[in-house]
Amino acid sequence: xxxxxxxxxxxxxxxxxxxxxxxxxxxxxxxxxxxxxxxxxxxxxxxxxxxxxxxxxxxxxxxxxxxxxxxxxxxxxxxxxxxxxxxxxxxxxxxxxxxxxxxxxxxxxxxxxxxxxxxxxxxxxxxxxxxxxxxxxxxxxxxxxxxxxxxxxxxxxxxxxxxxxxxxxxxxxxxxxxxxxxxxxxxxxxxxxxxxxxxxxxxxxxxxxxxxxxxxxxxxxxxxxxxxxxxxxxxxxxxxxxxxxxxxxxxxxxxxxxxxxxxxxxxxxxx
Numbered sequence: 001x002x003x004x005x006x007x008x009x010x011x012x013x014x015x016x017x018x019x020x021x022x023x024x025x026x027x028x029x030x031x032x033x034x035x036x037x038x039x040x041x042x043x044x045x046x047x048x049x050x051x052x053x054x055x056x057x058x059x060x061x062x063x064x065x066x067x068x069x070x071x072x073x074x075x076x077x078x079x080x081x082x083x084x085x086x087x088x089x090x091x092x093x094x095x096x097x098x099x100x101x102x103x104x105x106x107x108x109x110x111x112x113x114x115x116x117x118x119x120x121x122x123x124x125x126x127x128x129x130x131x132x133x134x135x136x137x138x139x140x141x142x143x144x145x146x147x148x149x150x151x152x153x154x155x156x157x158x159x160x161x162x163x164x165x166x167x168x169x170x171x172x173x174x175x176x177x178x179x180x181x182x183x184x185x186x187x188x189x190x191x192x193x194x195x196x197x198x199x200x201x202x203x204x205x206x207x208x209x210x211x212x213x214x215x216x217x218x219x220x221x222x223x224x225x226x227x228x229x230x231x232x233x234x235x236x237x238x239x240x241x242x243x244x245x246x247x248x249x250x251x252x253x254x255x256x257x258x259x260x261x262x263x264x265x266x267x268x269x270x271x
Contacts, residue, residue: 006091012057013190016084026078027189028056029121029147034188035063038199041181042119042145045069049112053103053120053130056081058088060121065092072096073111075103103130109140116140121147124193128152128168136214138175144202150183153198165255166228167221174209174217174259176202210263217266224254224262232257241268 009030012018018028029035038060039045046068055061055074058081064072065088072095076082082100089096099106104126108118118141122130127148134141148156151164156172157180158164172178181199186192220239227235232243233250243250246264248257 035059039063039067048115051118054123075099115142117143119145150196150198210260212263212266
């Protein structure tokens with residue numbers, strides 16, 4: 001079998017009994033034009049390794065291989081999908097590795113040769129924990145092109161003084177340049193989710209926006225945004241930080257601070 005002989009995805013779903021399962025956060029993207037567009041958004045994929053999480057019946061997997069990826073590692077929890085993906089592997093000999101595993105338990109740093117990119121239509125129920133885990137090892141990753149619920153994507157790209165701006169915005173932007181790519185209507189999926197989705201590309205920065213330990217920055221942002229309506233002098237009082245000495249207005253609220261300002265607070269806390 002070669003790539004031109006791969007069956008339509010709807011046939012694959014029917015043959016392998018791939019009814020989407022809510023507990024796995026499954027919503028399959030069957031439009032091969034859309035999956036090809038996601039692969040293009042990830043840039044030149046003709047070297048290194050691409051890691052895909054939650055490939056399902058393999059629409060995006062096909063697009064990544066078609067784009068010339070020398071090695072795709074597909075991480076899939078659902079054994080039904082693993083069997084279906086093997087068919088794609090046969091069409092692209094030696095280029096697709098299928099791991100039946102929970103991506104939350106996988107050390108990404110140990111997978112494949114660099115440049116190491118993650119390209120995925122993420123299962124909605126674990127998208128944010130997966131992203132946080134990858135950000136903690138961002139030095140091992142060369143790029144991420146990911147599909148999220150639109151609400152989550154909006155949080156990643158949100159700027160200060162915006163309702164969507166929060167912990168996830170700060171930590172992601174502190175480590176990565178975040179570029180929105182395009183939206184995907186809920187009707188593009190089988191079964192349709194309740195909301196639209198968005199594709200976002202994250203390019204790791206050579207250095208974070210301000211020196212700080214990520215663990216401390218997570219603590220500071222959790223404390224500040226945990227009471228986001230309060231002034232910082234109240235929400236951050238438990239940390240005992242002199243905000244004025246950092247050039248930060250104690251009467252400001254968390255959503256007004258930049259990632260650089262949050263990193264300055266984290267540095268002061270560690271000091």
